[in-house]
Amino acid sequence: MSEASAQRPVRARRTASRARTGAHRTRAPLASLIAALALSCTLGAASAQATQLTSISAGFSPLRLGAPTALSLGFDVRTPDGSLPSALTGIVFHYPADLGIGTSGLGLASCAPAKLSFAGPQACPANSIMGRGSALTEFQVSPEVSEENAEIALVAGPAQNGYLKLLISATGAYPVQARIVMSTLLLPGQLQIHVPLVPGLPEGPDVAVVRVNVTIGGNLTYYERAHGKRTAYRPQGILLPKRCPAGGFRFHASFSFLDGTHSQAQTVVKCPRG
């Protein structure tokens, strides 16, 4: 269902020979800055053997039944001993199917995945931006673990089989300059995302995603043409049902990792009072 692509400015050779379990490897190189840094480092063996622990978060802003809202989703990955987690290879996110994402008015234009991959979300039509967020990744620079923040953009891609396609771009600037683009169909109540592997330093483990927070909707600016004029407006956002489901809005996620392990997490957004 999902596609993935990765693009980096400079190519570097990688000689990793670890067995990989089912996931497609993206041979994206490191930036020249990090390649130079790698030469001065002592490289160590991967220490991602421990089972990954995951947790997810979800929230609506505002949390008002029957009103348009922004949906925030997030997850954390960690290991019991604090070591570098195994690289994430896939996520299946389940959310309440009666959330009005199809009627949100988000994604009124589409962006070509290649354009997003090469030029970033700023090259995409404003009306294709569906949300934003951030990610924290970790990679081994033995014996230490380094971190990198990435900006996430949620962008509407070309529809597939009549379903809206969500493109997820993650752009890191420092210390590794890189952008990966993932895609998923906006199925009712489900997002299935294949996460491409991003190589760390030569001989080291792949980059590990340890935290992601995204918001669908929220503070976005769209444009429409009325009476010959281009006018800015704020898209309505996801429509919350007027009735809260028994027990609240339930979210569930399944995570797959490169070491073959799987993890599940769930959370509930409680019904508002009154």
Next chain:
Amino acid sequence: MRSMSRSAPTSGGALRRALLSGALAAAALSLGLQPAVAATRTTNVREEGSLRFASDEATQIVDEGRMSGTLPGSGRVYFSYNGSPNVSARFTIRTAGGTIDGTARCRLNNPNSPTPSFRGALAIVGGSGRYAHARGRGELFGVFHRRGYGLIVQAIGKLSY
């Protein structure tokens, strides 16, 4: 459709009366006379409307507005779209002679467009007044305005009532 039932004759006199009335009915039919039963009318219907957003229930949009065509009046459509291209609608057309209720299952095209179109089969399932026993089939065409939730709909089909 109305259903009629009649109890069986229980005596010889009743049996004779039943046979007599049957013979009279057969004679009347042979003379070309029609029994006094309401005839079902079937008509081709073409209805169009540009509907405005009235309310919503997350994945369901409720639109209302004037309908023009064979049976002019006002319309209310409950349009359901949860992200799947298979959309559904319930509708009521309010005319001078009563209301007509129907359902439709359609396929939505170009979901990225600000105004995706949809098309599918509709069924008339009932109504009130003159159309209390309405039945029918046809096609529903439409455009969904994702920005303001308005609907442009066109229904074409056959209506029996």
